[in-house]
Amino acid sequence: MISKNLIVRTTFYLFIATMLIAILIPVFFFVSTSVYSEYEVYDFPRKFLPRTSFDLEIEWENDQYNLSVFDEANNEYELLIQSNDMDRFRLYLKRSLSIQLNNEEIENDFSLSKKGEPIYLTYKKDLFYNYKTFFSITNNAGKSVVNSVMAAGWTIIISLFFGSLAGYSIARYKFAGKSQLSLTLLVVRMFPGVAIAIPMLVYLIKMNLDNTMIGLAIVYSVGNIALTAWITSSIFTGINIELEEASYIFGASKLQTFRKITLPLAFPGFIACSMYAFLAAWNDSITALILSNNNPTLSLVIYKAIGSSSAIQLSAAGAVILILPALVFTFIIKNYINQLWGEVKL
Amino acid sequence: MKNKYKKWFPYFLLTPALLYYVLFWIRPVLRAFFESMTDYDGSFSLMFFSKVINESMFTAALRNSLLFALISVMLQFTVAFMMALLLNKKFKGSNLLLFVALIPMAVPPAAVAILWKTGFSTFGWINNLLITLNLIKEPILWMTAKGYNALLFLILIDTWTVLPSVMIILLAGLQNLNKEYEEAGLIFGASRFQIIKDIIMPILKPTIITAVILRMIAAMQVWMISVMMFGYGRVPFLVERIAYYTDMVPMLKESYKMSLTYSVVVTTIVMISVMIYLRVNKKKEKEVRI
Amino acid sequence: MEFLELKNLTKIYQKDILAIDKIDLKIKDGEFLVLLGPSGCGKTTTMRMIAGLEDVTEGEIFIEGKLVNNLQPRERGVSMIFQSYAIWPHMTVFNNIAYALKIKKMSKEKINETVKKVAKMSNIEEYLNRYPSQLSGGQQQRVAVARAMAVDPKLFLMDEPLSNLDAKLRVSMRTDLKEMHKRSGATTIFVTHDQSEAMSLADRIVIMNTGTIEQIGTPNEIYHDSKTMFVADFIGSPSTNFVDVKIISKDNKLFAKNDAFELPIDDKFNDKLHGYIDKDVVFGFRPENLVLSSDEEKLFDIDVVLVEPQGSHSVIVGRLLSKQIKIVSDEVRDMKNIKTLPIKSNGIYFIFDKETEKRIC
Numbered sequence: 003m004i005s006k007n008l009i010v011r012t013t014f015y016l017f018i019a020t021m022l023i024a025i026l027i028p029v030f031f032f033v034s035t036s037v038y039s040e041y042e043v044y045d046f047p048r049k050f051l052p053r054t055s056f057d058l059e060i061e062w063e064n065d066q067y068n069l070s071v072f073d074e075a076n077n078e079y080e081l082l083i084q085s086n087d088m089d090r091f092r093l094y095l096k097r098s099l100s101i102q103l104n105n106e107e108i109e110n111d112f113s114l115s116k117k118g119e120p121i122y123l124t125y126k127k128d129l130f131y132n133y134k135t136f137f138s139i140t141n142n143a144g145k146s147v148v149n150s151v152m153a154a155g156w157t158i159i160i161s162l163f164f165g166s167l168a169g170y171s172i173a174r175y176k177f178a179g180k181s182q183l184s185l186t187l188l189v190v191r192m193f194p195g196v197a198i199a200i201p202m203l204v205y206l207i208k209m210n211l212d213n214t215m216i217g218l219a220i221v222y223s224v225g226n227i228a229l230t231a232w233i234t235s236s237i238f239t240g241i242n243i244e245l246e247e248a249s250y251i252f253g254a255s256k257l258q259t260f261r262k263i264t265l266p267l268a269f270p271g272f273i274a275c276s277m278y279a280f281l282a283a284w285n286d287s288i289t290a291l292i293l294s295n296n297n298p299t300l301s302l303v304i305y306k307a308i309g310s311s312s313a314i315q316l317s318a319a320g321a322v323i324l325i326l327p328a329l330v331f332t333f334i335i336k337n338y339i340n341q342l343w344g345e346v347k348l
Numbered sequence: 349m350k351n352k353y354k355k356w357f358p359y360f361l362l363t364p365a366l367l368y369y370v371l372f373w374i375r376p377v378l379r380a381f382f383e384s385m386t387d388y389d390g391s392f393s394l395m396f397f398s399k400v401i402n403e404s405m406f407t408a409a410l411r412n413s414l415l416f417a418l419i420s421v422m423l424q425f426t427v428a429f430m431m432a433l434l435l436n437k438k439f440k441g442s443n444l445l446l447f448v449a450l451i452p453m454a455v456p457p458a459a460v461a462i463l464w465k466t467g468f469s470t471f472g473w474i475n476n477l478l479i480t481l482n483l484i485k486e487p488i489l490w491m492t493a494k495g496y497n498a499l500l501f502l503i504l505i506d507t508w509t510v511l512p513s514v515m516i517i518l519l520a521g522l523q524n525l526n527k528e529y530e531e532a533g534l535i536f537g538a539s540r541f542q543i544i545k546d547i548i549m550p551i552l553k554p555t556i557i558t559a560v561i562l563r564m565i566a567a568m569q570v571w572m573i574s575v576m577m578f579g580y581g582r583v584p585f586l587v588e589r590i591a592y593y594t595d596m597v598p599m600l601k602e603s604y605k606m607s608l609t610y611s612v613v614v615t616t617i618v619m620i621s622v623m624i625y626l627r628v629n630k631k632k633e634k635e636v637r638i
Numbered sequence: 639m640e641f642l643e644l645k646n647l648t649k650i651y652q653k654d655i656l657a658i659d660k661i662d663l664k665i666k667d668g669e670f671l672v673l674l675g676p677s678g679c680g681k682t683t684t685m686r687m688i689a690g691l692e693d694v695t696e697g698e699i700f701i702e703g704k705l706v707n708n709l710q711p712r713e714r715g716v717s718m719i720f721q722s723y724a725i726w727p728h729m730t731v732f733n734n735i736a737y738a739l740k741i742k743k744m745s746k747e748k749i750n751e752t753v754k755k756v757a758k759m760s761n762i763e764e765y766l767n768r769y770p771s772q773l774s775g776g777q778q779q780r781v782a783v784a785r786a787m788a789v790d791p792k793l794f795l796m797d798e799p800l801s802n803l804d805a806k807l808r809v810s811m812r813t814d815l816k817e818m819h820k821r822s823g824a825t826t827i828f829v830t831h832d833q834s835e836a837m838s839l840a841d842r843i844v845i846m847n848t849g850t851i852e853q854i855g856t857p858n859e860i861y862h863d864s865k866t867m868f869v870a871d872f873i874g875s876p877s878t879n880f881v882d883v884k885i886i887s888k889d890n891k892l893f894a895k896n897d898a899f900e901l902p903i904d905d906k907f908n909d910k911l912h913g914y915i916d917k918d919v920v921f922g923f924r925p926e927n928l929v930l931s932s933d934e935e936k937l938f939d940i941d942v943v944l945v946e947p948q949g950s951h952s953v954i955v956g957r958l959l960s961k962q963i964k965i966v967s968d969e970v971r972d973m974k975n976i977k978t979l980p981i982k983s984n985g986i987y988f989i990f991d992k993e994t995e996k997r998i999c
Contacts, residue, residue, distance in 0.1 A: 007708075017434060018445065024508070025448055029455075031473035032463040046471040046487070047479045168365040175358035183362075190369070191565045192618045193377050194587050197611030200594060200604065201376035201383075224373050227365055285456035288572065292594055304458045308576060314466055321459035328454035336446050339520045528724035531691050536738035536789060537712040546737070550728040 036318035037129045039100035043315050047075050055127055056099050060112050061120040067091070067112050071099070100131035132319035140303055140320070147323070149215055150284055150300040156219030157226060157283040158276040164223070165230025166272070170264070172231065173238035187228040198224060199292040206293060213297040218290060222283045229278055237271035238264065274338035277331040284328060300324055377615075384609035388601075396609040399602070409584040410617075412499055416585065417567040417621070420503045425560055427507070428514035433544070435515070436522040453512035460509050461576030468577075491578070498583045505573055510566070514559050521555030522548070557629060561622055568618050586614045641667040641825045642688070642793065646697035649683050649849075657683045659849040660697065665827070670819050672828045672836040675846035676872070681829045682797055684846070688827065689795050690714050701793065717791030719799040723782040725770040731757075732766040735785045742789075752788050759818070760784040776807045783815070787822065794819075794826040800835060812838055833873055837861070845869050867995040870922045870988055876953055876964035878922040878988070885914045894921055894989075898959050899938040901983060910999040911989070919998065922988035925953070925966040928981050936980030940965075945973045954979065 034052045035043070041056075042048060057072035059079045066086050070079035083094055088105040095101040095108070103125070115121040128134075137143040172183060202221050203212060211217030241264060249259040265272075287305035290298060298306070304320045387393040400406055435446050455463065467474040468490035475487040493501050529551060533543040549556065571588035580592050593600070593607035600606075642665040649658035658680045665671050673681035686692040688699060690711035699706050706714050725734055732753055739749045757763045760780040770778055779799065786794060796815075800808045816839055819826050830836055836843050837857040845852040845860065845868070853865045864870035870878040883894040885903075892903040892911055901921075903911065931937070940956030940963050951968040956979065965981065989998045 014434070017430070021431065021434075021445075022448060025451055027477075028463055028467060028508070029451060032459075032466055035466040035473070044471055047476050050480075164365040164368050167361045171358040171361035177358045186369075188561060188565065188622065190373060191562070192622070193373075193380075193615045194569045194590060194611050196571075196587060196590050196594065197380055197608060197614070198373065198376050200590075200607055200611075201379040202372070204379075205372075205375070220372055223368070227368060231365060281454075281456075285458075287456075287458050288591055288595070301456055301458050304462070305576075308458065308461055308465070314462065314469070317462050318466060321456075321462045324456050324459050325454055328456065329451065332450045332454040333447055336443070336450055339516055340523050526722055526724065528720040528722050529726055531711075532718070532720060532724035532726070534691060534711045535689060535716065535718045535795075536785070537741045538737075539712075542741065547726055551726065553728070 032318060033322060035315055036132055036322045038315045038318075039098060039127060039131070040313065040315065041071065041098045043313075045073070045075070049074050052129075053127055054129065055124050056101065058123045058125060059120055060115045060123065062115045062118070067115065069094070095125070096131075099125070100127045100129075101125045102128050102131070132315050133323070136307075136316045136319045136323075139316070140307060142298060143300075143303055143320070146298050146300040146303045149294075149297060152215040153218045153222065153290075153299055154280045154283040156216050157222040158279040160219055160223040161226040161230045161279040162272060162276060165227045166234045166268075168227070168231035169234030169236075170238050170260070172235040174243070184232060187232050190228045191225060195221075195225060195286075196288050196292070199289045203293055213294045215294070215297075215299075218294050218299070219283060221289055221293060222286065223279070226279045226282050230275055233275050233278070234268070234271070237268050237275070240271075241267050271338055274335040277335045280331055281328055284324070380608040380611050383605050384612045388605075396602075396605050397613070400606065400609050400613060403589075405581065405584045405589060409586050409589050412583060413568050413570070413586045413614075413617075414621075415499060416503060416506075416570055417564055419500075420506055420567050420570075421560060421563050423503065424507050424511055424514050424563060425556075428511050428559075429518055429556075431511065431515045432518035432522055433548075435519055449515065450512045452509050453516075455509065457509070457572045457576070460505065461573060464505050464577065494582070498578060502570070502573055502577065502583060505577070506567070506570060509573075510563065514563055517555060517559040517562070518552070521552045525551060553629075557626075561625065564621060564625065565618055568621065569614065586610060586617070590614070640664040640700075641669070641702060642827075643700040643703075644684075644688075644697065645700070647684070647687065647694065647699065648696035649680070649687060649692065650695045657849055658687070658695075661849075661851055663844065663851065663854070665825060668823050668825055670816075670826045670828065670839060670841045672830060672840035672843045673846060674830060674833060674836040674840075674843050674872075675852075677831060678848075679846040680849040681831075681844075681846050685795050685797055685827055685829050688793075689716055689718055715792040716795055717786040717789050717793070718795040718797065719782045719786050721798045721801060723778050723799075723802075725778050725781050725785070727770050730767050730769055731762060731773070731781050731784075734770070734781060735788045738785070738789045753784075756784040756787045759787065759821075775803055776811065779803060779811060783818065787818070791824055794822075794824050796826065796828045798830055799828075801830070801832070808835070815839065833875070837873075845872065847872075864922075864988060865997050867920065867922065867990045867997075870924075870990075870997075874924060876925045876966070878924055879928065879963045879965075880990075881921045881923065881958065881961070881963075882918060882992075883921050884918055885911055885916065887915050894919075896959065901937060903989075904985070907989070907999045914991075914998065918992050920990040920992050920995075922990060923983060924986070925964050927984050927986045928963070928965045929984050930965075930967055930969060931980050931982035933980050935982050937982045939978045939980055941978055942973055942976050945970060945976075947971060 034050075037052045039053070042053060053074075059068075059070040059072070061068040061070070063084075066084045068081060068084050069091065070081045072078075073080045082098070083090070085091065088109050091108050091112070092103060092105055095103060111121075111123055140146075168183075171177075172180060199221055206212045206214075206217040206220070209217070211220070245267065246259050246263055249263045250256075254262065283299075285301060287299070287301040290302040291305070294302070300320070301324060304317060304324055307317045307320060384396055385392060385394065387395060431449060435442060435449060452460075466472050470487050470489060470491070472490075474490070475484070478484045479487070490501070525548065529547055530543055533547045538546060569587045571585045571591050574583045574585055574588055575591065580588065580596055587610075590607045590610045593603040593610070597603050642663075644661055644663040647658055647661040647663075648656075651657055661684065673684060675681045683692060687694050690706070690709060690713075694707050701714060701716075725731075726737070729737065735753045735756060736749050739752060744752070753766070754763070757766055760783050762777060762780045762784060765773060765777060765781070770781065773781065779802075782799065799815075800811055803811060812835060815828075828836075828839060837860075840857055842854060842856055843860050844854050847868050853860060853869045855863065860869060860873055864873060864878070867880065871880070881896065883896045883901075886893050886895050891905075892908060892915070894901045894903055938958060940954075940958050943955045943957060943962075946953040946955065951966050952970050952972075954965050954967055954970055956963045956965070963981075970976065970979070990996065991998055
């Protein structure tokens, strides 16, 4: 019996460990990549933790400085460049090692080696170098963040408004065709989202909504209204109808009751529910590519950055920014899983 | 008068959503059907269907999409169900574990691609890890994977990303399950495995069907990770073809119609698959009842 | 030998919530034992530990002399009726009953025979092919009973099985359960918070409060010989009237005295009350032990607040020294023209220690 229990326990912890490793290790290395300097990306094999500083060796030889960096894996100094042009050193330190110094500082430090002995320096790496660079070299990166927020905001508003009205109706009333209604969600999803965007472009141009965030939100909401209706109906079903009836008894109208009683009770669920709308808008890049290429969202910018695949550490920095808000929503939603999907059934 | 108003009230609440769907879903879908079944001049023609079917990539795309859906749904359901069973237990740190389990859901497809690209590139962290742990001597060239290997690759990456969204639905179902059903199973002699098979799964069936169908629909429309990891054309999928025509060669005269024809084909295939799945489930149910 | 024995049984939740505090209990073979107490007293936890659904923090559980602490529920030979019945909704009544038998790899004929037998005993023969959702609450209850009987258990556990039924059905199911117990003779543990259910069903009642056992005894012992103020208060409806008094001694005779009355105490209690002279104690009068009296014989007057007619008798709610007193009377029907009533004791009362709340005599 004891041994059986032991097996169960071991399996239990093994499963948890596997899960944690499978999820956290990729995320860890991914975040690490976003703070790698270019040198580290090609440093192989390398240490697990990203470097926070570099140990450099400077040698004065033949009227030139030899700049070497300590290679942790091979335990020796590796020669990087020879030059006596301070601009070249400054740019190299910045671009390859993410070290931000000006010419005077470099010259001051380096010149000590002219005495004949090689000197050893430790420079701090700028951990946010990739993040700053991503925004400075990518066109419209700042604007694209604003765009993403706008698109997500509109999607939440549209989905919640149309979806929750329908969801309330499904939860509270009996009417013909109700049971077929839940199938809408499936049918709507059967037509590929990309394919909706193609003809929609024509309509949006007619409405002057191409390359706008409202236009994008209109398309994002298509999949989300049905989902919102589905989920909110589950939330409303969970709210005891007697609470509403009590409100009617005390003389409130339907609208007042909805505003003062039902909505506040459903509010936490709504927040979690809007996460799906948020994620749909925030994560999409292809619909944005079709409908708003000239006014891109962050996700589209990153999608394009990967396509050009110039520097993976820069794309990683952009992608980390892309993940952060979604992570916050995920943290919120974990407390509402029950309300969100509890009553959902086909 | 009052009565009539009451009768129409639910429809009144539904109208905005329905109107929205007529305008922004039915209209583009009908447009897609129309375009797919007409020639450039607007006359009826099935030319584009035959063009799609005869395209060199079509067979591979169809095969990949179906295989991908079949394998990934089975794999994802199994693992997600195990995760849900685990997370349904309350233990120290279970709330934190739930959050960790949900993290991949927060990672957008574009970021997923970068996440795994940094891993699978020749000097990426996966090779680095394997070499440090002395499991391999030389870096493995992951990104050169082809055919079924590449497909399997994509299935694993997709699984990493979507497990939480499947798990979340199943977990909600489990949490709403009366605990006494399970306990009655324990009392009346069922093993852990029998309880899952004979009691939990059948009672949870509506939830399971919901989760599986939602996953199936999404899996048959997979394309982005393939493009992000391998670029267009290496591991073709049906929706990848749509994206190819709109993203890569939007200037071609036929692109617009080809992509819409593809979307009609995809929708039809998805619909048939869902119907088959539902039919098989209904049949099973009948057998059980007898 | 005892059929079931709990030794020093303790349950602690989340490291610091003490649910069960060192319980000792012995149950005889074939006994119908009721665990009774208010919600949160630990009665259900105790039963779930016996069933094996809950881990034991400390102490031992023996079934027929065998330590079962580490055995799975299915290895303990127990059967259970759940509060929600836990009839599996996806199985027909037949399959619900047969499931446990199928797991035991019983032959098809034997399963059929057993299911038919228990279905007949529980009066659900005609529902065997129905699904639980097509049954009423009472019928579902019978299915739960039949399912529990089918496995022919050594020990029946019932977790408030009647609490979801309406009042009338509850009473008739009560009779059925008792009958079933007589027929099968299996040892039964029944958890409830309903005292009348407990009184009518039990061979012995275990009264629990905040994780400990207050008293174990037959229904009559529990009622007429309550050992603590908690038991005296919890058992009986209306419950016992508690009155604060002081024990005084006059000419070798003991009296209970307060501002309203002075009651001479029977000499047989003198020994036990020896240490309490000039100290405060609590007197407990069951409602039927305070009776109407003539003005000459009265012990005290109560101010009548209201009268609750019950048909055969009335409950009179009154006040004595600003505390509520309830008495039962079949003479007073309503409170017309009644302001005060003269009351006397019929000589039966409990005396409790004010500190420990334990019975002195």
